Amino acid sequence: MTVRPYEPMTPGQDLPAAPRHKSPDxxxxxxxxxxxxxxxxxxxVSLVRLVxxxxxxxxPYFESERVEDLRVAVSEATTNAIRSHEGVDxxxxxxxxxxxxxxxxxxxxxxxxxxxDPDALPNLPDPDSPERLLHESGMGLRLMRMLADETEIRPxxxxxxVRLVFYGSKRRRAALGx
Amino acid sequence: MHLVETFHxxxxxxxxxxxxxxxxxxxxxxxxxxxxxxxGSSRLVLDLSGVDFIDSFGLGVIVGxxxxxxxxxxxxxxxxxxxxxxxxxxxxxxxxxxKLHKTVQEAVSTQ
Numbered sequence: 001m002t003v004r005p006y007e008p009m010t011p012g013q014d015l016p017a018a019p020r021h022k023s024p025d026x027x028x029x030x031x032x033x034x035x036x037x038x039x040x041x042x043x044x045v046s047l048v049r050l051v052x053x054x055x056x057x058x059x060p061y062f063e064s065e066r067v068e069d070l071r072v073a074v075s076e077a078t079t080n081a082i083r084s085h086e087g088v089d090x091x092x093x094x095x096x097x098x099x100x101x102x103x104x105x106x107x108x109x110x111x112x113x114x115x116x117d118p119d120a121l122p123n124l125p126d127p128d129s130p131e132r133l134l135h136e137s138g139m140g141l142r143l144m145r146m147l148a149d150e151t152e153i154r155p156x157x158x159x160x161x162v163r164l165v166f167y168g169s170k171r172r173r174a175a176l177g178x
Numbered sequence: 179m180h181l182v183e184t185f186h187x188x189x190x191x192x193x194x195x196x197x198x199x200x201x202x203x204x205x206x207x208x209x210x211x212x213x214x215x216x217x218g219s220s221r222l223v224l225d226l227s228g229v230d231f232i233d234s235f236g237l238g239v240i241v242g243x244x245x246x247x248x249x250x251x252x253x254x255x256x257x258x259x260x261x262x263x264x265x266x267x268x269x270x271x272x273x274x275x276x277k278l279h280k281t282v283q284e285a286v287s288t289q
Contacts, residue, residue, distance in 0.1 A: 068262045127274035133245040136238035139270045
């Protein structure tokens with residue numbers, strides 16, 4: 001191992017690129033389930049991002065762009081879950097599971113909040129319309145649906161469970177016939 | 179997230195945003211934009227070169243900033259050099275709402 005002298009970073013400077021040892025044809029896939037419980041407080045969303053992106057980075061079939069998609073989509077699901085607890089007199093935690101298999105990573109986010117009907121959300125106006133500027137929210141669900149390969153939202157009287165599935169590049173290539 | 183001191187170039191007020199522009203950091207940026215617009219600055223540049231994560235809340239703050247500047251016949255320009263941050267804008271079609279620039283110089287010199 002080579003030890004480099006400490007180099008202080010300036011704000012905004014990119015972190016040095018982490019060494020990448022991904023060689024999909026030979027690398028092992030570390031499968032299993034990571035379970036995380038967090039308080040329903042927004043400050044914990046960054047911890048969730050850290051954990052799920054860390055798990056995805058271990059996967060040889062998840063390139064950095066796909067890890068980023070997962071990070072964004074799971075962050076949105078977690079933010080929604082925490083928001084659903086607002087005004088609810090409950091100390092219940094938000095539960096996340098991150099199930100890693102050779103083909104995919106499946107993340108579930110379960111809350112105990114008020115629940116919501118995803119089909120009841122209004123569509124955003126066309127980007128070219130001046131009306132679009134009147135909508136500062138409503139993009140989280142779109143990000144989840146566009147960035148995950150499968151999105152399932154199961155509302156119930158006791159809360160909502162969001163299931164997001166991200167395929168690894170091997171499965172994606174197979175799906176494309178490559 | 180933190181904001182780096184605003185400076186001026188011609189009619190433009192430029193603010194650099196550093197860190198995670200999300201539901202936790204976004205409100206600070208919203209307050210900053212509201213204060214700037216309240217002081218009469220209607221031509222704003224947000225430099226997101228130092229942003230390493232953005233979520234839908236952060237996007238919403240930027241949409242709101244554009245709305246506030248347009249109400250004063252001004253404009254908002256956004257500097258987003260990193261492809262992974264740019265992708266989040268594109269997924270939400272916001273690259274059609276405002277042009278994304280790669281450098282501050284490009285943002286302030288574009289007609």
